[in-house]
Amino acid sequence: MTRTTKIILSALAGIVVIGLVGWFFVLPMFQPHVFHGQVIQSTQAAPSIELDSADGTIRLSDYEGKVVVLYFGYTFCPDVCPITLAKLDRALEVIGDDAEDVQVIMVSVDPQRDTPEMLKEYVEHFNPTFLGVTGDLETIDRVATMYGVYYEAEEGSEATGYLVNHTATVMVIDRDGYLKLVLPFEGTAEEVASDIAYFLR
Amino acid sequence: MLPVKRSALIVLTIVTVLLAASCSSSSGEITIDDPWGRATPEAAPASAFYLTIEGGDTADRLVSAESAACGTIELHETIITDGVMKMQHLPNGIEIPAGGEAALEPGGLHVMCIGKLDDFTVGNTIALTLVFETAESQTVDAEIREG
Amino acid sequence: MNSRRLVWWIGIPGALLVLAVMAFAIFEPIQVLPRIRLSPGYLLTDQAGESFTSEDVRGDIVLYTFRHNDCGNDCAGTDETMLEVQDRLGEVDFGDTDVRFVTISFDPERDTPEALTAEAEMFGADGDQWRFATGRAAHLKNVIGAGFKVWYEERDDGTFAVDPTLILVDGWGVIRGEYEYRTLTSDADKIIHHLDILAEEIRNATGAAGLAYEAAHFFLCYP
Numbered sequence: 001m002t003r004t005t006k007i008i009l010s011a012l013a014g015i016v017v018i019g020l021v022g023w024f025f026v027l028p029m030f031q032p033h034v035f036h037g038q039v040i041q042s043t044q045a046a047p048s049i050e051l052d053s054a055d056g057t058i059r060l061s062d063y064e065g066k067v068v069v070l071y072f073g074y075t076f077c078p079d080v081c082p083i084t085l086a087k088l089d090r091a092l093e094v095i096g097d098d099a100e101d102v103q104v105i106m107v108s109v110d111p112q113r114d115t116p117e118m119l120k121e122y123v124e125h126f127n128p129t130f131l132g133v134t135g136d137l138e139t140i141d142r143v144a145t146m147y148g149v150y151y152e153a154e155e156g157s158e159a160t161g162y163l164v165n166h167t168a169t170v171m172v173i174d175r176d177g178y179l180k181l182v183l184p185f186e187g188t189a190e191e192v193a194s195d196i197a198y199f200l201r
Numbered sequence: 202m203l204p205v206k207r208s209a210l211i212v213l214t215i216v217t218v219l220l221a222a223s224c225s226s227s228s229g230e231i232t233i234d235d236p237w238g239r240a241t242p243e244a245a246p247a248s249a250f251y252l253t254i255e256g257g258d259t260a261d262r263l264v265s266a267e268s269a270a271c272g273t274i275e276l277h278e279t280i281i282t283d284g285v286m287k288m289q290h291l292p293n294g295i296e297i298p299a300g301g302e303a304a305l306e307p308g309g310l311h312v313m314c315i316g317k318l319d320d321f322t323v324g325n326t327i328a329l330t331l332v333f334e335t336a337e338s339q340t341v342d343a344e345i346r347e348g
Numbered sequence: 349m350n351s352r353r354l355v356w357w358i359g360i361p362g363a364l365l366v367l368a369v370m371a372f373a374i375f376e377p378i379q380v381l382p383r384i385r386l387s388p389g390y391l392l393t394d395q396a397g398e399s400f401t402s403e404d405v406r407g408d409i410v411l412y413t414f415r416h417n418d419c420g421n422d423c424a425g426t427d428e429t430m431l432e433v434q435d436r437l438g439e440v441d442f443g444d445t446d447v448r449f450v451t452i453s454f455d456p457e458r459d460t461p462e463a464l465t466a467e468a469e470m471f472g473a474d475g476d477q478w479r480f481a482t483g484r485a486a487h488l489k490n491v492i493g494a495g496f497k498v499w500y501e502e503r504d505d506g507t508f509a510v511d512p513t514l515i516l517v518d519g520w521g522v523i524r525g526e527y528e529y530r531t532l533t534s535d536a537d538k539i540i541h542h543l544d545i546l547a548e549e550i551r552n553a554t555g556a557a558g559l560a561y562e563a564a565h566f567f568l569c570y571p
Contacts, residue, residue: 007353014357021358032559038520041565042385047494078249078314079279080286082239083307086348118244125242138486145490148521150285150389150401157290159273159315160247167389167403168286179386182520185281185308283406 033198036191037172037183046179047146051107051133054120058105058133060177066103067199068173072149074110074164075122080185081106084170085126090189091196092127098200100129101175108134109144109151109166147171148182174199231257231297231336236329236343238314241321248321249277250312250329250343254295254303262334263303264294270327272316279308288313294334307348321345378564379545379571381524387517388495392452392481395464400481402521408446409546411539412515414498416455416508417463425535426512429527431471432536433543434478440544443551445519447543449478454492454500455508456482496523514539518546545571 049060060068069088073081085106092099106123108114111134119132134140144151144166151166172181172195180199183192236252248271254263266274276291295310297303305311312329314321321327326342333339387402394400413430415423430449437447451467453459459467464480473480482488492498500510514535516525525542527535549561 010353011357014354017354017358018361021362032562034559038522039383039562039565040386040522041383043382044385075245076247077286077288078239078241078245078247079277079288079307079311080281082241082249082348113246121242121244125240125245141487142490142494145388145390145487145495146386148386148389148402150391150403152391152399152401154287157273157275157292159275160290160313163288163290165285165287167284168281169284182386184284185286283403285403 033194035181035198036187036195037170037181039181040179042179045177046173047143049105049107049133049143051135051139051143052116053131053133054116058131060173063103064177065175066101067175067196069102069104069196070147070171070173071104071106072109072144072147072151072166073106073168074108074166075114075118076110076160076163080168082126084168084185085123085130087187087189087192088130088170089127091193092129094190094193095197095200098197101200102196104130106130106132107143108132108140109149110153110164111135111137111140113161147179172196172199229258231255231261231333231339233331233339233341236341237348238321238327238329238343238345239348240323240345241318243318245318246316248314248318249307250314250327251305251307252312252331252341252343253305254297254331256297256299256301256303257336258299259335260299261297261336262294263297263331264334265332266312267330267332268314268327270317270319270321271314272318273314275313275315276310277313278310281308297333323347372563372567378560379569380549380561380564381516381518381542381546382568382570383565384523384526387515387521387523388491390483390491390495391487392483392491393461395461395468395475395480397461400479405448405450405517406521407519408448409442409519409543409550410448410450410517412496412517413449413451414454414492414496414500414510414513415451416453416510417458417467418455418507419510422508422510423512426514427471429514429535429539430478433539436536436540437543439540440547442543442547445547445550447477449473451478451480452488452492453480453482454485454488454510456485456488497526516542516546519550542571 071084088104092102108119114134116134119134123130123132149167151164153162153164156163168185170183171179174180181195232255234253238250239248241248276295278289278291280287280289295303323345325345328340329343330338330340389402392400413426459482468475468480496515498513500508502508514527515523518524524546552561
């Protein structure tokens with residue numbers, strides 16, 4: 001081999017190596033995951049939760065090691081809550097096998113009417129792994145408030161009694177118990193899936 | 202000359218009549234497209250129906266709905282502002298513009314079914330009667346789906 | 349010769365990259381306020397007797413203070429800071445974002461809408477940009493105590509003790525600044541500086557600039 005071919009060959013090898021390094025290590029650094037929700041990079045652990053499910057008391061700390069997806073809703077809600085729960089079910093389907101490390105929990109904002117048993121049947125209709133929880137009025141008020149959720153019972157008709165206006169966002173808590181993300185109601189199942197999947201890596 | 206003129210006139214008249222007839226038959230009455238209801242667990246106290254209403258010649262209003270499968274039916278609208286979900290009861294009904302449409306879709310206008318909830322399981326169909334302010338009531342079969 | 353050349357080929361771009369990242373982390377070309385935690389959700393009643401909720405101010409930058417009717421010296425510092433920040437808002441370019449001030453009273457028994465109106469008038473508050481509100485005692489404990497983490501307590505004689513604090517919340521409902529009023533110097537300078545940083549981040553929230561700001565969060569480029 002002449003000196004020139006050696007130089008050309010080594011240059012080519014260099015370009016290939018840089019290309020590979022760039023493609024697999026550098027580019028991903030410059031293309032960070034673009035979240036569809038609002039990132040919360042809090043250094044404080046997510047507010048604790050201790051509420052009643054049909055199968056007993058649950059705490060947020062019981063799900064350490066899992067990604068917890070938290071939603072505030074109520075069973076009397078015929079439109080937005082089922083849309084959100086159905087969307088979360090589809091998102092888990094998109095995520096696939098890793099979804100077994102995700103725990104979806106719906107916290108009732110209507111503790112006066114929702115019993116743990118009703119909530120269980122309600123959420124399991126969408127996905128048998130979903131959990132529905134409630135508690136006494138003051139506990140629900142504390143949990144909702146600390147998760148930035150506003151809710152207000154508004155007088156309805158004779159048939160509905162009252163309806164509950166509430167913040168319809170979905171919250172994602174990572175495996176270590178830190179609140180990472182607030183997802184808006186509007187996102188698609190695929191967007192929700194890609195954001196949840198980020199925390200499963 | 203004369204017969205040709207006359208036959209042309211006859212053809213023109215027929216065409217005009219046909220056109221007029223086709224126009225009135227396509228937009229004269231209110232039509233309902235794709236009515237469906239959401240599959241709902243028995244424990245849930247409420248569910249919803251969705252459909253698209255194509256308006257007729259004149260503006261009208263969906264004032265109420267009835268179904269044997271529901272305890273009570275109300276017309277509602279979900280309003281999402283800045284992430285807050287709010288349901289609004291529409292006691293005055295839903296406007297159907299002349300020649301336009303009123304779309305009752307998830308996350309917006311819906312027919313809310315409260316109580317009883319008889320057999321809201323996937324694959325079932327439920328008869329839903331829609332009552333209008335001026336037009337005659339129409340009964341449609343709403344298919345129960347996931348959603 | 350060849351292997352040395354190879355080292356140069358890989359080494360120089362690699363070193364430049366590492367340097368660039370280090371430079372970003374050290375010189376902090378972009379500063380951001382930390383995302384401390386979620387701001388609490390609340391349902392209160394304002395000085396006009398109207399319902400006032402955390403959702404009413406979503407999208408706005410909000411500066412909160414906590415007081416009660418008979419606060420006196422306890423709140424003098426936060427009151428003055430609030431007034432000074434309002435006077436100096438013109439120093440910051442907020443673009444389309446609204447800035448609001450909210451004072452929450454933890455004494456609903458005495459702070460009726462009439463009393464809140466009197467307080468608002470005392471501070472020259474117009475009632476729209478600066479709102480005074482209160483609510484159910486148990487809910488207030490959740491909002492102020494648990495959510496904003498501002499300590500207050502009712503003494504045996506019915507008066508209140510409070511740890512005077514100002515809280516800065518962004519339009520996404522995230523707490524971005526906590527100012528515990530402990531010194532004699534005003535916090536207003538610091539808050540105006542922080543408002544400037546926050547307004548800059550909001551202006552650059554989308555696209556490539558948004559990613560640079562996320563990087564600033566990642567490298568903890570906090571003031």
